[in-house]
Amino acid sequence: MSSIYAVFIGLLGLAVGSFLNVAVSRVPEGRSVARPRSACPRCGTPIAARDNVPVVSWLLLGRRCRACRVPIPARYPLLEALTGLLFAAEALRFGPSEVLPAVLVFTAGLLALAACDAERFLLPRRLLYPTLGLTAACLLAAAAATGQWHRLGVTAACGAGGFAVFFALHWVRPAWLGFGDVRLAGLLGTGLGWFGPWYPVLALLAGSLAGLLVAVALMAAGRATRHTRLPFGLFLAAGAIAALLAGAPVVRWYETLGDPYATGAALTTVGR
Template sequence: MDILMIVPASLLVFILGASIGSFINVVVYRLPAGLSVLWPPSRCPHCLNQLKAYDNVPVLGWLWLRGRCRYCKNKIAARYPVVEAVTGIIFVLVFLLFKVSILTIGYWAFCSWLLALSLIDLDTMTLPNQLTQSGLVLGLIFQIVIGFFPEGSSVGAIKHLMMGIVGAVLGLWLFDAIALLGSIALGKTAMGAGDAKLAAMMGAWLGWKYLLLAGFMACAVGALVGGVAIALSQRRFGQKIPFGPFLALGAAIALFGGEAILSVYQGLFFPVT
């Protein structure tokens, strides 16, 4: 794509992503509370006044209001525009990597699910079944679609579907096994059931090979962050931390750099002679 087209296209993609990020904020707030994510329209959580359309513009609305509700003047958390901006950036990165394709649309959805689940896990230490299960189903549908197009091959669709199913089953079994072994070693629950369900969802989207890479990266980064937090006395040994965000980060690393990482790994340990 010509550079003159990339810049305006990326801007439009960022706006789309930021708008999706605004909806992710709604999902993260309402879903754990058992509220509808569609009704009522966006409103201040303090005074419950409905936001005007121009106040609800992603990122800019928060800046215009200087981080405070127009009506009650209570502070609006800075996380709202941050999530919108981060979602916009993720959408642009996916677009630049996969261009105008079915892959781009699919991975926009995948990353949105990962972000929503990560934020909910950070807030509540839970990973809602509504998101992990719907994300898994979408991942399998995605595999069918990319296997069928562009050649229109039913054989390709079945092959990709099986790859997604194997990845989902492996993710569920692997992290269930890790949870069991961890619980035996620590003498208490080491990992929530939602983590295994998230891993299954990731496997449906990424396939078994990239799932293993994502799981390894999640465990490595999680161990590093946990070790640093303990060293800085921010957490005690054995204290629970949400693992969902680390799984999501591992999935993002596998999505954006998995091919390069596996190529380097193969070159180091299994060089072609």
């Protein structure tokens, strides 16, 4: 049943990914995501329903518009497929739990923001604030359903803490961080704080490390310099999703370091 559930959530993710493509294309330009209906940006031909099936239509059309044959960017199927895969993975990770809607909303928003940052070096407030509001609302519903109200306090503290830390970095050296990254840090703290304070810390560290490694690799290959701009929001979003899916064993391992009894038990288990 868990596999069937994951497949169902994954199919939902494909549909959500299709909507995210519309948001990524329109929101940075100040256009509505509701109307007009999707059309080819070059010839203006409306996209028929048969040509709007996530991933499949892109492949069947040979990666080109049916009318004018202009190439369709690979970002469209990639974002759809990635959303579907992550939704399915999170369904397996969290199951049909009360917190899963918040996780899915949070992930969808991060993917849209990451795509905007990768393409335009922009983290639109019209995407970030709705993601923050919907994630918070879903977490509030999860607290009401489970009675775990204390988690909301941790969530709020992590959101405020992430924002404050990045705000301080931005204030000390504005060239290091754009203010969009400051807002994004607040979103990461809010979305991950439900699981504990170490999750947003892990996400920020993982995202920063990923950005550093990519920068070093690009400089080593001669494709970037110390002054080359990189989409830091993309790496922060990747770190947050990694923390959601794989952060639990890392956090448990770190917590055992301060507990000699837990550490001893872990070593005994390994010895067996």
